[in-house]
Amino acid sequence: MNQEIHARAEQLIAQERVEGIPPADHDWLSAHLQECSRCAERARHTEHGLRSLRTMAIAVPSGLASRTQFRVRLRAQELREREPQRRALWLACAVSWAFGIASAPYVWRLFQWFGERTGVPKLVWELGFGLWWTIPALFFAVVVLMEKMRQGGESGWTRQSR
Amino acid sequence: MADEAKSIARGLQRRDPDLLDHLIEQYQYRLFRYLVYVTGSKERAEDFFQETWIRVLERGHQYDGKSKFEAWLFAIARHLVIDWQRSKKPQSLDTLTDPEQESPLQLANEKEPSPLHQVLSRESEENVQTSLSQIPAIYREVLVLRFQEELQIEEMAGVLSVPLSTVKSRLYRGLEALRGALQGGAV
Numbered sequence: 510m511n512q513e514i515h516a517r518a519e520q521l522i523a524q525e526r527v528e529g530i531p532p533a534d535h536d537w538l539s540a541h542l543q544e545c546s547r548c549a550e551r552a553r554h555t556e557h558g559l560r561s562l563r564t565m566a567i568a569v570p571s572g573l574a575s576r577t578q579f580r581v582r583l584r585a586q587e588l589r590e591r592e593p594q595r596r597a598l599w600l601a602c603a604v605s606w607a608f609g610i611a612s613a614p615y616v617w618r619l620f621q622w623f624g625e626r627t628g629v630p631k632l633v634w635e636l637g638f639g640l641w642w643t644i645p646a647l648f649f650a651v652v653v654l655m656e657k658m659r660q661g662g663e664s665g666w667t668r669q670s671r
Numbered sequence: 672m673a674d675e676a677k678s679i680a681r682g683l684q685r686r687d688p689d690l691l692d693h694l695i696e697q698y699q700y701r702l703f704r705y706l707v708y709v710t711g712s713k714e715r716a717e718d719f720f721q722e723t724w725i726r727v728l729e730r731g732h733q734y735d736g737k738s739k740f741e742a743w744l745f746a747i748a749r750h751l752v753i754d755w756q757r758s759k760k761p762q763s764l765d766t767l768t769d770p771e772q773e774s775p776l777q778l779a780n781e782k783e784p785s786p787l788h789q790v791l792s793r794e795s796e797e798n799v800q801t802s803l804s805q806i807p808a809i810y811r812e813v814l815v816l817r818f819q820e821e822l823q824i825e826e827m828a829g830v831l832s833v834p835l836s837t838v839k840s841r842l843y844r845g846l847e848a849l850r851g852a853l854q855g856g857a858v
Contacts (some may be wrong), residue, residue, distance in 0.1 A: 527842045558849040574699045
């Protein structure tokens with residue numbers, strides 16, 4: 510029997526367990542395993558390993574589930590308590606945006622009037638208006654950044670404890 | 672299965688504490704076993720077990736119920752382990768996911784019996800169990816997901832965030848490593 514036949518058998522032994530094989534290949538493999546003790550041994554070893562893997566037991570430490578449930582409940586409570594604050598913060602952001610958009614034409618005129626009165630170059634007061642306009646965006650960015658830092662810090666302390 | 676997954680997704684959206692209690696009970700064995708295989712240490716697996724469920728609570732709204740809950744759960748657990756591994760010693764994503772690398776998730780000192788080896792030895796004296804501890808973690812992980820958890824290859828690809836072809840290749844190599852370890856050969 511040449512090496513290529515054994516190689517095909519070895520490949521089919523693995524393939525059968527990983528993703529399955531067509532009936533024709535299955536028949537060929539069964540016939541080959543009956544006449545080739547080396548490949549049959551290989552198939553037995555593979556099957557034995559997988560059977561052992563399936564049946565192997567690892568004991569879960571006692572109380573792990575209840576300790577975890579307790580921690581999860583505590584964390585859920587924390588999140589619930591923070592929810593109104595977070596909602597208020599997002600509401601403030603939204604109101605700030607809405608107010609910014611609604612008041613933009615008036616503020617523009619105000620900047621224009623102020624620029625003309627003081628003789629400030631047009632580019633400067635336009636820049637001033639631009640900066641005023643970015644305040645809500647900056648506020649929003651700071652809020653998002655703080656949220657991210659808080660989340661990072663929370664997962665960080667659990668890692669440090671390991 | 673789909674109805675159950677949808678119902679879990681709805682419960683997680685609400686952060687339903689009773690549902691979480693039930694899920695922790697239901698999946699405790701499977702998740703713990705997976706973590707022991709991935710981390711190679713029972714103590715570390717305990718830490719990650721708790722952290723995984725905290726993450727499930729916090730990110731529960733991201734689970735849409737379209738896939739199996741356990742696949743999503745294992746993906747969360749795996750990402751936590753990888754994040755921790757990265758923070759422990761800087762290394763590239765390739766190091767963590769390249770099957771050619773030497774036991775990338777194996778944290779044991781090579782001169783001493785690995786923690787997994789010790790855990791398994793305590794559980795049973797069978798040769799096959801100690802042999803398993805010699806298999807690189809990256810292959811052990813796919814063997815566990817496929818043959819213990821009975822996940823489909825597509826689901827495994829989701830858990831591991833790798834293409835199907837990579838899952839298959841790891842499975843083939845894992846099987847070879849398992850067989851080699853059982854026969855007492857080098858892995």
